[in-house]
Structures are given as structure tokens and as C-alpha cells.
Amino acid sequence: MGRMSLFLVMGFNVLFGLMGFNLSRVSISAVENHVEYYSSTQAHNIAASAANIACNRIFLDPTWRVGYTSVPLAGGEFDVRVQDLPGHYVRLNVTAEYGDQDAAISVLFGPSSFAKFAYYSVVEGGIYWITGDTVWGPWHSQSKITVHGDPVFYGKATTRIGLFKNPNTSDPKFYGGYEAGVSVELPSDMSELIAAAQSGGKYYSDTDLWLTFNSNGTVTYKTTSAGPETTVTIAAFAPNGVILANKGNLHIKGTVDGRVTVAATGSSGLGYGNVILDDDIVYAADPSSGSCDDMLGICSENNVIIANNAANNSNISVHASIFSRTGGFTAEDYNTRPVSGTIHLVGGIQQYQRGPVGQFLSGSVIIHGFQKNYRYDERLMYEEPPFYPRTRNLEILSWYE
Secondary structure, three states: OHHHHHHHHHHHHHHHHHHHHHHHHHHHHHHHHHHHHHHHHHHHHHHHHHHHHHHHHHHHOOOOOOOEEEEEEOOEEEEEEEEEEOOOEEEEEEEEEEOOEEEEEEEEEEEEEHHHOOEEEEEOOOOOEEOOOEEOOOEEEOOEEEEEOOOEEOOOEEEOOEEEEOOOOOOOEEOOOEEEOOOOOOOOOOHHHHHHHHOOOEEEEOOOEEEEEOOOOEEEEEOOOOOOOEEEEHHHHOOOOEEEEEOOOEEEEEEEOOEEEEEEEOOHHHOOOOEEEEEEEEEOOOOOOOOOOOEEEEEEOOOEEEOOOHHHOOOEEEEEEEEEOOOOEEEOOOOOOOEEEEEEEEEEEEEEEOOOOEEEEOOOEEEEEEEEEEEEOHHHHOOOOOOOOEEEEEEEEEEEO
16 A cells, blocks of 8 residues: 555656646747747837838938948847839838847839829819819829819829818818828920830821721721821730820820820920810720720820810710820810810829810809719729829839738
């Protein structure tokens, strides 16, 4: 009996010894895991903070390329390398260390496209946004927004100067947010679009150009109003999708099946650099269907003009993002032409100065020109027509950790 008790006591001692050893090892491992987790979390936090610091520098100065080397932060340190990539893209490579742990973050910047704006202007020209006006996508003005009543903005609205209400009881609805002090400058020229047309697109100089797009993916073109006409596939005519008339005017109409940017460039003082809409210009597929892969950019050095002709005197439909570098989107003879129905636009408008399309009494009764029915093509938030003009601002395209 005494021997059995001795064995029992010895057995319990061994058992408790093993249990104590295991508990000690688990405790040590838990502490080590906690220290490792804390260190890796701190390294990640330092890297994220460094990335945000560098992003802010890029936003304040898009030309900043100095980076950071061995900067101490929160008990660790970080490095930032700024890398220029083809196509005006910029990459931030961030590395951070804390203890024996490290972390890395890569941020890709790209120039923002003007196509993302449902509406953009440099000069508003004292035109009011009034009750009944509705903007569905991003809105920006380099001047100020002047409102009368209760216009509605579903996308984010930004201005460089601010907001003016007349009367003070006006109550604009900014459902996507509003921010003043934001500057988005127009490009100083159209050189990048011209270069694209000369290399892989279709480039004309010192001549006007007429284009009729066809629903089977072809385009019919001529260089005089009387012809002769030639029909060819868009892919063969302009492989990269850019068609441009330099020192000329461009006339367009038809049904676009594909992705194209058309442009007219040149000095405003010589009467060219305008795109003229001779009739409807629409997509082969309904842009609101969710299955449309057609996309059109209409770019002018000067104005985009709705022609005063029989085809346009009873409504006009336009599916496109419209860009006017020194002029605006307007209607020919807007203040003398007959009442011409409605402009049905699906896309966006970016212009130097807001152009008139009609004349009204008491802000609502039309006596000349067009009423407006503008809807934003939401695809333009993430996509753009070929080689569409870009802003000087950089935006974050990806953040990889």
C-alpha cells in the first residue's frame, strides 16, 4: 500500500510538472505572439501613415519626387520612393520597419480624366442654377456656383471660389457633398490628343471634315460638304480611336458602334477648331441598358455647336462626353432660331464657359432654341473615351498592401 502511494505521488508530480511546463511554454508563446503581432501592426501603421503623408505631398505638389529616407516615426522608421511611369502615372513605394517586423505599401496614381465630370466650367458667366436643375454626377466650377432656389446635385460638387445664393433663402441640395477651394485647371493645349491622332489615329490638317457614324461599326467621311464619301470601319480608319481635324471644323452625326474620340483643334480667331452636330449622335446600344460598350468623346479647341438646320429643329439626342477647351457647348442662333425642342444628352459636359442653348422668359418659358434634359453616363466615373483630355491633378488608382 505504501509503495502504491509512493508511485501515485510520483505520478502526480510528473503529471503536474508536465502541465506546468506546457503552461509555461504556452504563456511564453502567447507573449511572443503578442509581441510579434504588436510589432507587425505597428510596422503596418507606420507604413500607412507614411503613405498618407506622401499622398498628401503628391496632392499638394504633383511634381514632388524627393521621397523620404529613414524617417523615424512611432518607434520605427519608413522610406518612400516616388517612381514615374509611362503615361504620366506615378507610383509610391513605401516600406516601414518596427523592431524585427516590416511592412510595405504601393500606391498608384494616375491623371484624372475630365470625362468623369457630369459638368465642368471655368466661367459660369453669371448663369444661375435654379429650382428644377438636377446634376447626377460630379460637378465642378473654377469660379463659383450661383444658385436661385433649390437645384439638386447628386454627385459631389466642388468650386474654386465658393457658393453664392440669391436670395439668401436659396437651399441647394448637395447629396454628394460640397467642397470649396478645389482647383482643377484645363490643359494649356490639345497637344496630347493631336499626337494620338498622328500616331495610331486619323489626322487631318487645314481642312474641314464630315463624319457620319453607322450602326455597323463603320464611318462615312468626306472633306468637302458635297463629297465624295468613303465608308470604312472605325478600326481601320483610326485604330486607336482618335479622329482629329487640325485647323479645321468637324461635322458629326449618326450612330456610334465602338469607342471613338473626335476632335477639332486650332485658333479661335480664325474660325476653326469647332465641332458641329449636324443631327443626332447616339450609341448603337442603349447607354442605360447596362450592356452598352460604345463610348464617344467630342473635343474642341473652341466650341461644340448644335447646327441650326431642319434635322435639329425638333429635338436632338447626343450620347457623348463633350469637352471645349476655350469655348463651350452651345446652339447656333440660340437667341433667334425657332423653339427647337429638347437636347437629350447622356454623358457629360466640360467647357471653358457655359454656353447658351436657348432663350427663356422668367427663367422657364422658352421662346428660342432648346430646353435641356441632361443625364450623366455613370460609366464615365471609371472609363473614358480614347485619349480623352486629362487633368493636371493626380488621383489614386490603386492601394496595395
